[in-house]
Amino acid sequence: MVEFRYRTDEVTEQPSVTLDAFLDQSNATAVRLEPDDDARALIPFLDRLTLIEVAFPKYRDGRGYSSARILREAGYKGELRAQGDVLVDQIAFMRRCGFDSFAPEASLNPDAVQKALSTYDHVYQNAADSAVPIWKLRHG
Amino acid sequence: MYKYDHYDQAVVDARVAEFRDQVNRRIAGEITEDQFKPLRLMNGLYLQLHAYMLRVAIPYGTLDSRQMRMLAHIARKYDRDYGHFTTRQNIQYNWIKLEECADLLEELASVEMHAIQTSGNCIRNISSDQYAGAAADEIADPRPWAELLRQWSTFHPEFSYLPRKFKIAVVASPEDRAAMRLHDIGLELVRQDGALGARVFVGGGMGRTPMIAPEINPFVKADDLLSYIEACLRVYNRYGRRGNIYKARIKILVHEIGADEYRRQVAEEFAHVKTLGIDPPLAELERISAFFAPPAFEATQAEPDRSDPDFAVWLDQNVKPHKQVGYAIVNISLKPIGGIPGDATSAQIDVMADLAETYSFDELRVTHAQNIVLPHVAKRDLYAVWQGLRDAELANANLDLISDIIACPGLDYCSLANARSIPVAQKIATRFADLDRQRDLGELKLKISGCINACGHHHAGHIGILGVDRKGVENYQLTFGGSGAEDVSIGKIIGPGFDEDGVVDAVEKATEVYKTLREGNERFLDTYRRVGLEPFKEAIYG
Numbered sequence: 001m002v003e004f005r006y007r008t009d010e011v012t013e014q015p016s017v018t019l020d021a022f023l024d025q026s027n028a029t030a031v032r033l034e035p036d037d038d039a040r041a042l043i044p045f046l047d048r049l050t051l052i053e054v055a056f057p058k059y060r061d062g063r064g065y066s067s068a069r070i071l072r073e074a075g076y077k078g079e080l081r082a083q084g085d086v087l088v089d090q091i092a093f094m095r096r097c098g099f100d101s102f103a104p105e106a107s108l109n110p111d112a113v114q115k116a117l118s119t120y121d122h123v124y125q126n127a128a129d130s131a132v133p134i135w136k137l138r139h140g
Numbered sequence: 141m142y143k144y145d146h147y148d149q150a151v152v153d154a155r156v157a158e159f160r161d162q163v164n165r166r167i168a169g170e171i172t173e174d175q176f177k178p179l180r181l182m183n184g185l186y187l188q189l190h191a192y193m194l195r196v197a198i199p200y201g202t203l204d205s206r207q208m209r210m211l212a213h214i215a216r217k218y219d220r221d222y223g224h225f226t227t228r229q230n231i232q233y234n235w236i237k238l239e240e241c242a243d244l245l246e247e248l249a250s251v252e253m254h255a256i257q258t259s260g261n262c263i264r265n266i267s268s269d270q271y272a273g274a275a276a277d278e279i280a281d282p283r284p285w286a287e288l289l290r291q292w293s294t295f296h297p298e299f300s301y302l303p304r305k306f307k308i309a310v311v312a313s314p315e316d317r318a319a320m321r322l323h324d325i326g327l328e329l330v331r332q333d334g335a336l337g338a339r340v341f342v343g344g345g346m347g348r349t350p351m352i353a354p355e356i357n358p359f360v361k362a363d364d365l366l367s368y369i370e371a372c373l374r375v376y377n378r379y380g381r382r383g384n385i386y387k388a389r390i391k392i393l394v395h396e397i398g399a400d401e402y403r404r405q406v407a408e409e410f411a412h413v414k415t416l417g418i419d420p421p422l423a424e425l426e427r428i429s430a431f432f433a434p435p436a437f438e439a440t441q442a443e444p445d446r447s448d449p450d451f452a453v454w455l456d457q458n459v460k461p462h463k464q465v466g467y468a469i470v471n472i473s474l475k476p477i478g479g480i481p482g483d484a485t486s487a488q489i490d491v492m493a494d495l496a497e498t499y500s501f502d503e504l505r506v507t508h509a510q511n512i513v514l515p516h517v518a519k520r521d522l523y524a525v526w527q528g529l530r531d532a533e534l535a536n537a538n539l540d541l542i543s544d545i546i547a548c549p550g551l552d553y554c555s556l557a558n559a560r561s562i563p564v565a566q567k568i569a570t571r572f573a574d575l576d577r578q579r580d581l582g583e584l585k586l587k588i589s590g591c592i593n594a595c596g597h598h599h600a601g602h603i604g605i606l607g608v609d610r611k612g613v614e615n616y617q618l619t620f621g622g623s624g625a626e627d628v629s630i631g632k633i634i635g636p637g638f639d640e641d642g643v644v645d646a647v648e649k650a651t652e653v654y655k656t657l658r659e660g661n662e663r664f665l666d667t668y669r670r671v672g673l674e675p676f677k678e679a680i681y682g
Contacts, residue, residue, distance in 0.1 A: 060178075060261070060301060061382055062298075062299075062300065062301025062377060063377060063378055065299075065300075065301065066298055066377045067378075069298055073412070073416060087175070087178070089162070089178070089179055089182075090301075093298075093300055094297075096297035097297050115161070119154050119157070120151065120295070121150055121154070122147050122150055124151070124291045124292060124294050124295065124296075125292050125297075125418060127297045127298065133418075134148075135291075135420035135421075136420075138145070138147070138424065139423050
């Protein structure tokens with residue numbers, strides 16, 4: 001269940017299909033990526049997708065962070081959802097990688113999430129969000 | 141020395157507040173130990189055999205006197221009056237109370253220090269040459285590059301849950317003093333057409349499956365560096381093996397797909413990543429470099445008076461040439477005979493801080509061999525420095541000799557260890573306590589790990605010792621022929637293992653074989669490489 005969503009558009013009603021199923025019959029608009037799926041396989045279809053759900057079966061498995069960035073760097077503008085073993089202290093990293101909705105398996109406290117997202121005023125590196133890296137602030 | 145600006149300080153301060161909140165949630169029982177584990181592990185806090193252990197980052201091993209004094213203060217106030225300098229150029233405290241941890245970090249932050257990414261499956265403290273800025277053979281100071289990487293890697297959103305921990309080293313001399321090619325990524329600064337860039341090695345490491353990193357790119361320009369490293373990491377994060385922690389390091393990926401295929405994938409990724417604008421302008425590297433400008437050396441030609449024989453021995457063994465005329469590099473050995481390698485009391489840490497402030501332009505370094513360096517000492521001051529060290533029992537004249545042992549904490553502290561390391565180090569050092577005998581044996585790098593994770597770098601030891609558990613009994617395997625220097629190699633197991641006393645005897649026999657067979661100025665390592673294992677094996681097992 002989506003607990004946190006940082007988008008204003010309508011939630012897509014269509015259930016997501018696996019990457020293999022999508023590549024077989026590609027009229028679906030929602031896809032689910034497992035950690036070992038290659039996010040690049042979706043690049044030709046990004047403009048007709050409204051939801052890409054990235055699975056995190058274990059919080060330790062960080063492949064989904066790279067999947068998210070690859071999709072955003074390829075221009076994907078739809079909903080990018082982190083689903084599974086998503087912990088409060090990961091949400092800030094996930095937001096920076098381009099995730100804009102979260103469906104954690106174990107429910108998270110909204111105050112704690114808000115706090116986690118506002119802990120750091122500055123970041124050191126460019127990522128998929130709009131945060132300006134410190135080096136750019138230094139050099140204008 | 142790099143100085144934080146308000147951005148750097150804000151990041152570290154925010155981290156202290158965040159960690160304080162996490163600890164409070166744990167103490168209040170709002171989160172379980174299982175849930176707390178990934179949080180504390182992102183901040184260098186380990187639950188060890190007896191207590192929490194906190195690892196404090198010393199970026200590229202460089203610190204000033206104020207920071208060094210803070211390390212002493214922390215040992216005094218929060219620990220049992222000592223600290224342990226590590227092979228990652230960091231310091232560990234073994235007896236930390238969870239409820240005091242945030243206060244400790246706040247004190248560290250007040251002197252621009254932290255424990256960020258000193259553990260966890262993320263990019264760890266960037267290591268470098270302990271002689272940076274002082275070595276006669278360096279083409280540039282590698283530390284600005286290390287600082288650039290420190291900032292880029294701090295809370296990197298994509299690379300904080302890698303398959304395994306990730307270690308990067310930067311050197312800039314032909315002589316490798318940082319075991320560069322035994323890192324996940326090793327960078328060697330080189331010049332091409334007048335411009336400084338990095339030769340990139342990827343996929344080295346020790347642990348269960350030691351590997352020497354192959355060269356992946358002969359020259360990456362300064363303003364492409366972060367994009368290129370980001371590409372290296374992304375390929376690893378996507379394809380590195382998970383599920384089996386022993387196969388999850390990048391060395392396994394590079395080995396399995398081959399250096400050529402890895403290089404190809406990185407090149408492809410780099411072509412894309414380079415378009416994202418993640419490289420800061422060269423002005424940022426220049427800004428950082430300005431902090432590492434050489435200190436205000438004086439014109440001095442004075443040579444030290446060698447008439448005190450103990451001083452002369454120390455001078456010959458522990459003092460190294462400096463690039464500036466009239467100056468020298470002082471190595472402080474933290475390896476007293478019978479002591480714990482890398483340990484220093486708070487009083488000793490304060491003495492080293494004072495000496496650095498008075499005689500070394502306020503700078504100290506931590507070495508991967510668990511010693512301390514005063515990088516810029518005028519030769520006329522060497523005797524005074526030596527006297528200060530001697531009075532604090534820090535004038536051990538055994539740098540790079542057989543008693544200058546690298547050892548992990550082992551089963552005395554570490555929850556991963558299979559065997560004790562410290563008592564073996566103590567016994568070997570005691571056996572070879574006679575300094576003339578050690579000096580006769582010459583450079584002999586002996587390294588001890590208490591388990592297969594190889595934190596004591598045994599694979600890179602001219603003589604390496606690996607402690608294993610054999611049916612509930614501590615057993616020690618002996619390896620010969622490793623090196624972490626520019627002649628990098630992985631040691632080979634010589635035969636069946638020994639008990640604690642047996643391994644000390646075997647080491648002694650090996651040194652006797654070496655003394656019989658050595659030619660000219662050969663080191664133990666050179667003789668071993670020339671004659672092979674057989675004569676040693678015969679003496680030890682025969």
